[in-house]
Amino acid sequence: MVKPVKGIVFDIQRFAIYDGPGIRTLVFLKGCPLRCWWCQNPEGLTIEPSLIYISYKCIRCKTCIGICPQRALLYDEERNVVKIDRSRCNLCGTCTENCPTTALRFIGKEMTVEEVMAEIEKDIPFYDASGGGVTFSGGEPLVQAGFLTELLKACRARRIHTAIETSGYAPSGVFREVLELVDLLLYDIKLVDDAAHVKYTGVSNKPILANLLYANATGKPIIIRIPVIPTITDTDENLKSVIDLLSSLNLKTILRVDLLPYHDVREKYERLDLEYKMPPGLKASTDRLNLIKEEIEKTGLKVTVGGYG
Ligand code: SF4
Ligand code: SF4
Known part of the structure; x- marks a missing residue:
């Protein structure tokens, strides 16, 4: 085939x-x-998908922080936003699948x-x-x-x-x-x-x-x-x-x-x-x-x- x-x-x-x-x-x-x-x-x-964080969509539930297997997500208490440590992120998608508001999401997909x-x-x-x-x-x-x-x-x-x-x-x-x-x-x-x-x-x-x-x-x-x-x-x-x-x-x-x-x-x-x-x-x-x-x-x-x- x-x-x-x-x-x-x-x-x-x-x-x-x-x-x-x-x-x-x-x-x-x-x-x-x-x-x-x-x-x-x-x-x-x-060329690979990009992970983005859209602050205004985030409801600050912090679900993503605990579930990232790479510990690449941190909560910046001072600025009240999620921060991505891109040196650790391997684009596994666990956070995007579990974020309730698509504040974390990928740009780009295979078609x-x-x-x-x-x-x-x-x-x-x-x-x-x-x-x-x-x-x-x-x-x-x-x-x-x-x-x-x-x-x-x-x-x-x-x-x-x-x-x-x-x-x-x-x-x-x-x-x-x-x-x-x-x-x-x-x-x-x-x-x-x-x-x-x-x-x-x-x-x-x-x-x-x-x-x-x-x-x-x-x-x-x-x-x-x-x-x-x-x-x-x-x-x-x-x-x-x-x-x-x-x-x-x-x-x-x-x-x-x-x-x-x-x-x-x-x-x-x-x-x-x-x-x-x-x-x-x-x-x-x-x-x-x-x-x-x-x-x-x-x-x-x-x-x-x-x-x-
Ligand atoms: S899971 Fe989504 S809505 Fe919840 S804190 Fe993380 S980015 Fe924000
Ligand atoms: S894509 Fe995977 S490794 Fe990257 S921040 Fe989200 S859960 Fe962590």
Whole structure:
């Protein structure tokens, strides 16, 4: 018997309208090789399930404290919260099974291709009526390339439009295999200067730019997405470099550029005990977003703030 292909999915959202054309189902695959300071989905960074604690859901029953076989849970009496010692936790799940309110719970679960497709197929009438489809996001969906390619093949067999939201950071062979199966790329451009890219994302942008040039040469439809992060991606120098980069591409296959305004998500990081490196109070002003939009529009490309909708 053929073994079912499985992957780790951390969310499936239906009726989405900002991540590709029409009404879409968003499938979030876990795991990402980048560590962008501003990442909006830190729960998708690691490929294995993440244990989170949501303080406002906790009724302070302390059931979890006594049952953890690893003694990884402590009650912080001063702050009146449960603390997870992640160096001891082996993700056994005893606490999540016994927490009465799901204050402790896992993000991410193993699913087969058929299980994901069963969710996707629920909305085929909406895709057909709106010109929508499925968008695979993350994390970085290319991290689970084997699972992703099987999902893309299954969607193609059912004539469902597909898109991936990607950083483009993947070996060229992996990227090209996926590219052949997907209908639309939502491709992030963050920083053109490689040293700055390494500093703020943890990886070089060389494979990202090489994969972008390759995809552009194949004629695959691409939407460029630029996270507008004050003082990091949103600098005059980076804006000029991004415009130079865009101008060097074959613009016929670039459907649009979406500017993605920064949002402070430090609460998400606290739930995962992760460091949030972004300083508080940052916000891209509407005037600044409009100015960036106007500058990029001079290339002849259509630009939106926020994407579809
Ligand atoms: S079992 Fe759940 S509700 Fe009870 S203290 Fe632990 S986290 Fe809070
Ligand atoms: S998942 Fe298991 S080891 Fe980790 S905190 Fe919960 S009970 Fe303890």
